[in-house]
Amino acid sequence: xxxxxxxxxxxIDPSMERKIxxxxxxxxxxxxxxxxxxxxxxxxxxxxxxxRFIDAYALSAVGLVMPFMMFALSIGFMLGIGGNALVAKExxxxxxVYARKDFSLISIAVLILSVAVTAIGLIIPDTILNxxxxxxxxxxxxxEYMMVILPFIPLGVLGNAFxxxxxxxxxxxxxxxxxxxxxxxxxxxxxxxxxRMGLGLTGAGLSTGIGYALPALTGFVFFIYNKFNKNGILxxxxxxxxxxxxTKSASNGISQMIMMLAASVTVTxxxxxxxxxxxxxxxxxxxxxxxxQGLAANIYIGYSSGVAPIISYNYGKGDTGNLKKIVKIxxxxxxxxxxVLNILTFLFPHLFIAIYDIDPWIYFxxxxxxxxxxxxxxxGIRLVSFGFVFMAFVQFASTMFTSLNDGKTAGVIALxxxxxxTLAFIFLFSHFWGVTGVFLSLPAQDAGASLxxxxxxxxxxxxxxxA
Numbered sequence: 495x496x497x498x499x500x501x502x503x504x505x506i507d508p509s510m511e512r513k514i515x516x517x518x519x520x521x522x523x524x525x526x527x528x529x530x531x532x533x534x535x536x537x538x539x540x541x542x543x544x545x546r547f548i549d550a551y552a553l554s555a556v557g558l559v560m561p562f563m564m565f566a567l568s569i570g571f572m573l574g575i576g577g578n579a580l581v582a583k584e585x586x587x588x589x590x591v592y593a594r595k596d597f598s599l600i601s602i603a604v605l606i607l608s609v610a611v612t613a614i615g616l617i618i619p620d621t622i623l624n625x626x627x628x629x630x631x632x633x634x635x636x637x638e639y640m641m642v643i644l645p646f647i648p649l650g651v652l653g654n655a656f657x658x659x660x661x662x663x664x665x666x667x668x669x670x671x672x673x674x675x676x677x678x679x680x681x682x683x684x685x686x687x688x689x690r691m692g693l694g695l696t697g698a699g700l701s702t703g704i705g706y707a708l709p710a711l712t713g714f715v716f717f718i719y720n721k722f723n724k725n726g727i728l729x730x731x732x733x734x735x736x737x738x739x740x741t742k743s744a745s746n747g748i749s750q751m752i753m754m755l756a757a758s759v760t761v762t763x764x765x766x767x768x769x770x771x772x773x774x775x776x777x778x779x780x781x782x783x784x785x786x787q788g789l790a791a792n793i794y795i796g797y798s799s800g801v802a803p804i805i806s807y808n809y810g811k812g813d814t815g816n817l818k819k820i821v822k823i824x825x826x827x828x829x830x831x832x833x834v835l836n837i838l839t840f841l842f843p844h845l846f847i848a849i850y851d852i853d854p855w856i857y858f859x860x861x862x863x864x865x866x867x868x869x870x871x872x873x874g875i876r877l878v879s880f881g882f883v884f885m886a887f888v889q890f891a892s893t894m895f896t897s898l899n900d901g902k903t904a905g906v907i908a909l910x911x912x913x914x915x916t917l918a919f920i921f922l923f924s925h926f927w928g929v930t931g932v933f934l935s936l937p938a939q940d941a942g943a944s945l946x947x948x949x950x951x952x953x954x955x956x957x958x959x960x961a
Contacts, residue, residue, distance in 0.1 A: 514804075514819040520827060523800025525666035529657060530796030531789065532673040538785040539677065540639075540698040543684040545778070545850040552695055553850070554774035555636040557781035558628045561762045562640065566611045566647045567654060573604050573740075574655030575799065576747020579897050580739065582662045582803040585727060586810025597659060599733035600743055601652070608651035615644045627766035632774060639695040646703030649710040656713025662803040663727050665716065672712035680705035745901035763917060764932055767924050772866070776929050779867050783874030786846050787881075787936060790835050794828055794886045798893035805897035814959040821960040824890055832886035836879045843875035874933040881937025884944040891947040898958050903950055911943035 512518055544552035577600035584593040615622060619637055628636045653676075657669045680701045687697025720729035768776035801824055808816040839846070852868050888911050895904035916939040923931030923938070955961040 514816050514823065516823050516827065519801055519804070519820065519823055520797075522666075522804065523797045525670040526657075526661055526800030527793055527796035529666065529670040529673040530792040530799065532670070532677050534785075534788050534792035535677055538781075538788070539680050539684055540695075540702055541781055541785065542850055543688050544695065544698060545852065547688050548694060551632050551774055551778075552635060552698075553781055554777045555628075555632045555639055555695060556698065557777050557784075558626050558632065558765055559623075559636050559640045559643075561626055561765075562615065562622055563643065563647070566608065566615070567650055569604060569607045569611065569651050571654055572747035573600050573607075573743050574658035574747070575802070575893070575896055576745065576901060577655070577739075577743035578658040578662055578803065579746045579806050579899055580742055581659065581728070582806035582897075583810035583899060585662065586807035590727065594728055594731045595733050596736070596739045596743075597728045598730050599736065599739055601655065601730070602733060603740055603743075604651055604655045605648060608648040612644055612647045615640070615647075619644075626762050627769055629769060635695050639699050642696050642699030643703050646706045649703075650706035653706060653709030653713060656717070657709060658799065659728055660713060660716065661800060662806075663716075663720075665726075666800060668712065668716060669709065672709045676705040676708040679708060742899070746896050746899055746904075747901060764920055764935075767920060767932060768929065771924065771929050771932075772870075775867050776870060776932075779870035779874060779929075780932065782847060782850055782852070782867075782871040783878055783933060783936075786839055786843075786875050787878045787885075790832070790839070790882050791885060791889065793831060793835070794889040795893070797824070797828055797831070798890045802893055802897040805894060806899070809898055809958070817958070817960045821894065824894075825887070828886040828890050829883060832883040836882045839879040839882070840876050843872050846875055847871050870929055870933075873930060877930070877933040878936045881940035884937070884940035888940060888943045888947045891951050894960070895950075895954075898960075900954070900958070903954060907943065907947045907950060910946045911939065915939040915942040 541553050541556045544556050577596065581593045581597050581600075584590075584596065619641060623633060623636055623640070626636075653672075657673070660666060660669045683701030683704060684698060687693045687701055691697060693700070717729050720726035721731075764780060765777050768780055801820060805817065805820055808820065847868060850871075852871065888907060892904045892907045892911070895901070895907070916935060919935035919938045919942075920932055923935045925931070927934065951961075
C-alpha cells in the first residue's frame with residue numbers, strides 16, 4: 495500500500511486528532527450546518543421571489559420542476575458524500591496518495607454524469623414535465639424555468655461534491671462562505687431580473703444558475719491552489735481508473751442518492767395528488783411547507799455531514815473509543831436541535847409564511863375572504879413539525895453508516911424513509927383527509943423510518959463498535 499511522507503506537507507487536518515467533546519463536534523460541524531442551511535435557503539429563493547413578485551402559479555411551477563433538479567443534484571451528493579467517506583477513511587489509514595487519486599477520479603465521474611443528466615433534460619423536456627405532473631395551466635412557465643436552469647446543473651453538482659471533500663480538508667468554512675455568497679448573489683440577481691427587469695421565471699432560473707457556479711468555482715480554485723502550493727491533503731492529480739473506487743463511492747453514498755431520488759419521486763407523486771385534490775394552490779402551499787421541513791432537514795444533514803469525516807477518520811484509524819463518543823454526543827446534539835425547531839415552527843408558522851408574502855385574507859366584493867394557500871400552509875407547517883425529532887435521528891443514522899463505509903445499511907434507511915413509507919402514507923392519508931392527509935404523511939414517514947433506523951442502529955453496534 496502506498497503512503498506519503500513529505501516533509502512540510504500537511505498530511506491531515508490537525509482538528510481530526512483533537513479530544514472529542516460536544517463543543518468541539520458542534521464547532522467542527524457548524525460551518526457545514528450553515529452551508530447546508532444556506533443551500534436550503536438558496537433552493538427556495540426562486541419560490542420566494544416567484545410568490546412575492548409574480549404570482550402563486552409561478553410558485554407552483556417552481557415546485558413542480560424542483561423534483562427533477564433534486565434528481566440531478568443527487569449525483570453530487572451520492573459521489574461526494576460516498577466518495578468522501580472512502581477518501582477520509584484512506585486519510586485515517588495514512589494513505590494520502592490513494593486519497594488524492596481517488597478524489598480526482600470521483601470529481602471527473604461527477605462531472606461526466608451531471609453533464610449526461612443535463613443533456614437528457616434538454617433533449618426531452620416535455621416528457622419530463624409530463625412525468626412531473628405539470629398540467630396545461632402552468633406548463634409553459636414551468637418549461638421556461640427548467641430550460642434556463644438546466645445548463646447550470648453540472649456546476650451545482652460539482653459544487654455539492656467539492657463541499658464534502660473540503661470538510662475532510664478541514665476547510666468547511668471556505669465552503670460555507672462560498673455557499674452563503676452564492677445565496678446572496680442569487681437574491682440580488684432575482685431582485686434585478688424579476689423585480690427590476692420583469693424577466694419572470696427566466697430571471698429566476700438565471701439567478702439560481704449563476705449562483706450554482708460560485709461554490710463549484712471556489713472548490714475548483716481551492717484544489718488547484720493546493721496542487722501548486724503542496725499544503726493540503728487533497729488536490730487534483732492524474733487519476734487511475736479503478737471501478738472499485740467508483741462503485742464503493744456510489745454504494746457508500748447510495749443512501750443520499752436514494753433520499754434525493756426518492757424525494758423527487760415522492761414530491762412528484764405528492765404534486766400529482768395535490769393537483770387532483772385542490773389544484774396549483776395546494777402545490778404552492780406544500781412548497782411553503784416543504785421549505786420549512788427542508789430547513790430542518792438541512793440543519794440535521796449539515797451537522798451529520800460535518801462530523802462524518804471525523805467518524806470515517808476514526809473508523810479508519812481503529813479508534814473505537816472516539817467513535818463511541820462521537821455517536822453518543824451527536825445523538826444528544828441533533829435531538830436538542832430537533833426539539834427547539836419543533837417548538838419554534840409549531841408556535842410561529844405565520845413567520846415562515848410571511849417570507850412568501852402570502853396574506854391570510856383578501857377584501858373581495860365587499861367581503862373579507864380567507865386565502866386557501868395561507869390556511870393550508872399554516873396547517874402543513876404545524877403538522878410537519880411533529881416529525882422533526884424522528885427526522886433528526888434518521889438523518890444522523892443514515893449519514894453515520896455512510897461514514898462507516900456501509901452504504902447498504904444507509905440505503906435501506908433512506909429507502910424506507912423517503913420512498914416506501916412516504917408513498918404509502920400519501921395515498922392512504924390523502925384518501926381519508928385530503929390535502930391535510932398529504933401533510934400528515936410527512937411526519938408519519940419520519941416516525942416509521944426512525945423505527946427502521948433504530949433497529950439497524952442496535953443490530954450493527956457490535957460490528958462497528960460505535961455503541
